[in-house]
Amino acid sequence: MSGASGAGGAVPAVQERAPSASDGTSAPAPSDTPAPAASGTSAPVAPDTSAPSSSGTSAPASYHDLVSRVLAGRLGPDPRTLRIAVAFTTSQAVRHDGRRGGYRNEVLSLRLDRAVGSCAVEPGALPEGAVEDCAGADVARLLGHPLTPVRVAALDAYLMHVTPHTPENGALPRPLSAGSSVEKSRARAQAVVELLDVPPGQTVLVVGVVNSLLEALRSRGVPYIPCDLKGGRTEWGEPIVTDALNELDRCDAVLASGMTLGNGSFEPLREHALRAGKQLVMFAQTGSAVLPRFLGAGVSAVCAEPYPFFWLDGGPGVIHRYGHGHGYRDEYRHGQHRSGRPSGHLDGRTEAAL
Numbered sequence: 001m002s003g004a005s006g007a008g009g010a011v012p013a014v015q016e017r018a019p020s021a022s023d024g025t026s027a028p029a030p031s032d033t034p035a036p037a038a039s040g041t042s043a044p045v046a047p048d049t050s051a052p053s054s055s056g057t058s059a060p061a062s063y064h065d066l067v068s069r070v071l072a073g074r075l076g077p078d079p080r081t082l083r084i085a086v087a088f089t090t091s092q093a094v095r096h097d098g099r100r101g102g103y104r105n106e107v108l109s110l111r112l113d114r115a116v117g118s119c120a121v122e123p124g125a126l127p128e129g130a131v132e133d134c135a136g137a138d139v140a141r142l143l144g145h146p147l148t149p150v151r152v153a154a155l156d157a158y159l160m161h162v163t164p165h166t167p168e169n170g171a172l173p174r175p176l177s178a179g180s181s182v183e184k185s186r187a188r189a190q191a192v193v194e195l196l197d198v199p200p201g202q203t204v205l206v207v208g209v210v211n212s213l214l215e216a217l218r219s220r221g222v223p224y225i226p227c228d229l230k231g232g233r234t235e236w237g238e239p240i241v242t243d244a245l246n247e248l249d250r251c252d253a254v255l256a257s258g259m260t261l262g263n264g265s266f267e268p269l270r271e272h273a274l275r276a277g278k279q280l281v282m283f284a285q286t287g288s289a290v291l292p293r294f295l296g297a298g299v300s301a302v303c304a305e306p307y308p309f310f311w312l313d314g315g316p317g318v319i320h321r322y323g324h325g326h327g328y329r330d331e332y333r334h335g336q337h338r339s340g341r342p343s344g345h346l347d348g349r350t351e352a353a354l
Contacts, residue, residue, distance in 0.1 A: 059297035063267055066293055067143055067155060076162030079139035084157065086111035087134035091123055092311060097182060107285070108149045109307050110134055110142070110157045115164065116307040117157025119149040119262050119286045152261050152287055159289035165304055165320035170292065174303075176310055176317040182212070184310045184317070188303075189216040191319055192283045195301040198222060198253050207244050207269065208257025211235045213283070225251055229263075248272050258284030258291060270298035285309050292322045299323070 060066035069075050091106045106123040108131070109116050126149065134142060134150060142154035165171040174191045176184055189212035198204060200221070206213060209228040214235070217224050225247050226240045233239055241247055245268055248254075254273060260266040273280035279300045282291045288304035295302065301323040310317050 059294055061297070063261070063290075066290070067151075070155065070158055071140060071143060076158070079143060079158055080141075082112060082139045082158065082161070084110045084112055084134050084137055084139065084142065084154070087131045089121075089126065089131060090307075090309075090312070094181065094311065097180070107307075107309075108134075108153050110150075110153045112139065112157040112161045115157050115160035115289075117153045117155065117160055117287075117289065118307050119152035119156065120259050121149045121262070148262050152290070156287050156289050159293065160306060163289065163292075165289070165306060170295075170322050171304065171320035172322070174319050174321055176319060178315045180314065181311055184314075185210075185212040186215065188283075188305070188310055188319060189213045191321065192255070192281070192303045193217060193220065193222075195281045195303060195321060195323075196222070196253060196255060196279060198279070202252035203250065205244065205247050205251035205254045206256075207254060207265070208259055208283075209234060209240055210257075210283075213255065224255075244269065245272075248276075251278070253279040253281070255281050255283070258282055258286035258288065261287040261290060270294060273300070274298035288320075295323045 060069060070079055073079070087108070087110050089106055089108055091104070093104045104123045105120060106125070107118050107120045108126060109118040126147070130147060130150065134145075134154075139154050139158050142150055143158075145151050145154070163169045165173075167173075176187050176191075179187065189210070192213060193216040196204060201223070204217060204222055204224045205227060206217070206224050207227050209226045211234060214224060214226060218236075226234050226238060227242065227244045227247060228240050229242050231240050231242045244265060248269075254269055256266070256269055260269060269280060272278070274297065280298055281301045281303075282299055283303045283305075284291050285305045285307075288302075288306045291299060291302045292304060301321065304320045304322065306320075308317075310319075
C-alpha cells in the first residue's frame with residue numbers, strides 16, 4: 001500500500017478490522033513512510049508552543065514531531081534506556097453470524113514493562129525475523145526501524161508506558177459487556193459513534209470500513225461515505241470509495257481508524273480537519289496511546305482500545321474514550337460548516353440498521 005500523496009492524491013486507508021465486504025479479501029498492508037531515525041544523542045529541546053494535549057503537555061505539530069519529542073526524552077524516560085521485553089503477532093480470521101463476508105487481520109504488538117503497543121498489518125506481510133528483531137531492542141532503535149508497523153508499535157508502547165489510559169491522563173473508561181464477537185463489535189461501535197456530534201443531514205466520511213460502525217451510523221440516520229483502499233461494497237451493497245482525500249470536500253466530519261497511522265494517511269486527514277474546523281474522531285487499536293496526543297491539534301475525540309482487543313475474548317472488557325464534546329470549533333458543533341455549502345446524504349440511505 002502506498003502512503004498518502006500530495007493534495008488531491010489518493011489516501012489509502014484500511015480498517016481496524018477488515019470489512020465483511022463481498023469480495024472477502026484481506027486488508028491491504030501499511031506502507032513504509034519515513035520517520036526520524038534514532039541517533040546516539042538527544043535532540044535539543046525546543047519550547048512547546050502548540051495546543052495542550054490530553055496528557056497536559058502541548059500537542060505535537062505532526063506525527064514526526066511527536067516521534068522527535070520522544071527521541072529527545074521530552075515526554076518521559078530516554079527511549080534508549082527502555083527495552084522491549086516481548087514482541088508478538090496476533091492473527092485472526094472472522095466470520096460473524098448474520099454477516100455475508102469475513103475477514104482476516106494480523107497485529108504486531110510490543111511489550112514494554114506493563115504496556116503493550118500495537119500496529120495492525122496485512123496477514124503475512126511482516127518479513128521473517130521481524131518479531132525476533134524487536135525483542136530485546138531499545139525503543140529508540142525501533143522508532144527508526146525500516147518497517148512502519150514496528151515504528152508505530154514502538155511509539156505506541158512507549159506512550160502507553162508513560163501515559164497509560166487512566167482518568168488522570170484524560171481517559172474515560174467505557175465497559176464492554178461479555179458477549180459474542182458480533183455483540184461486542186456492536187457495543188464498541190456504539191461507543192465510537194457516540195463521540196461524533198453531527199447535526200441531522202451532515203455526512204461522515206468513514207475511513208476504514210467496519211460494518212458495525214456503519215450499522216451504528218445507519219441506526220442514527222447519519223449519512224456516511226465508506227472509504228477503504230480495498231474498495232468493494234459494504235454489507236448493504238453501498239460502493240466503498242478508495243480515495244479519502246478526494247472525498248474530504250463532500251463530508252462534514254471524519255471517522256477514521258488508527259490504522260491510518262500505519263499507511264501514511266493520518267497526517268493529511270488531521271491537517272484537513274484542523275484547517276476546515278471539522279470533527280476528526282479516531283477509533284484505535286493501532287496507536288491507541290498515540291492518537292490522544294493530537295487532541296486539540298486536529299483530532300476531536302479518540303476511542304482507544306489497547307491490547308487485548310475485544311475480539312480476543314468473550315468476557316467483559318473496557319475501552320477508553322478521550323475528548324468527547326471537546327477539541328473542535330464551536331461553529332462546527334452548532335452545524336455551521338466553514339464552506340457554507342449544504343450537507344448531502346449518501347444516496348439517501350438513512351434507514352435503521354438491519
